[in-house]
Amino acid sequence: MKKQERHHLLKQLLADNIVYRQEDLVKLLAKRGIKVTQATISRDIKQLQLVKVPLNDGSYRYTLPSEKEVDTAVKLKKTLQDAYIESDVHNDMCVVKVQPGNGPTVASLIEQMRYPEIFACISDDDTVMIFARSIEWANSYQQKMLQMVKED
CATH class of the missing domain: 3.30.1360.40 (Gyrase A; domain 2)
Structure with missing residues (x-):
């Protein structure tokens, strides 16, 4: 799977699931038959500029950054x-x-x-x-x- 396709899928997974850790993303991708390493997910997180936001229970989840108006x-x-x-x-x-x-x-x-x-x-x-x-x-x-x- 190409990086751009994986990034699109990761965005979908984040919209549909609560993702607490990088390993959660590896497992969600594996369920779809896509094998990736934690290192790959770590790079994807950096490239997608994912952020961790706090939840009411004190835990944190990954999410996409807020959309900025960019010219x-x-x-x-x-x-x-x-x-x-x-x-x-x-x-x-x-x-x-x-x-x-x-x-x-x-x-x-x-x-x-x-x-x-x-x-x-x-x-x-x-x-x-x-x-x-x-x-x-x-x-x-x-x-x-x-x-x-x-x-x-």
């Missing part, structure tokens, strides 16, 4: 400024190289922006492949992205 455009610009390495365009595709670990974040932010010139994005750890709706739009988006990287 996606500002977050995309900041992430690109921090992680961008290089990009290139070929026909209607734009490939973007970023610092390791930033590919999924950049792709997600680009998709959240719902740019009309972009058909879809896929990513791995350090690369984002952007599929534009035309050759012109691929070039246009690359220029837009380069401008974000250069702005203060």
Whole structure:
């Protein structure tokens, strides 16, 4: 199971269950046929920014952080400024190289922006492949992205 799928499932499990410990998440995933280690769950908790909140009985449970209003455009610009390495365009595709670990974040932010010139994005750890709706739009988006990287 891919990390993004596991993160989605963990969010569902937290919504449907009271989870006191990391081991509880390992067991809930195992019941669904998904084998993970406690170390993997520990990393997932950090990446999902899960927090422990107190319950009335004095115990604590894991929950998702409260949703913050974040300007996606500002977050995309900041992430690109921090992680961008290089990009290139070929026909209607734009490939973007970023610092390791930033590919999924950049792709997600680009998709959240719902740019009309972009058909879809896929990513791995350090690369984002952007599929534009035309050759012109691929070039246009690359220029837009380069401008974000250069702005203060």
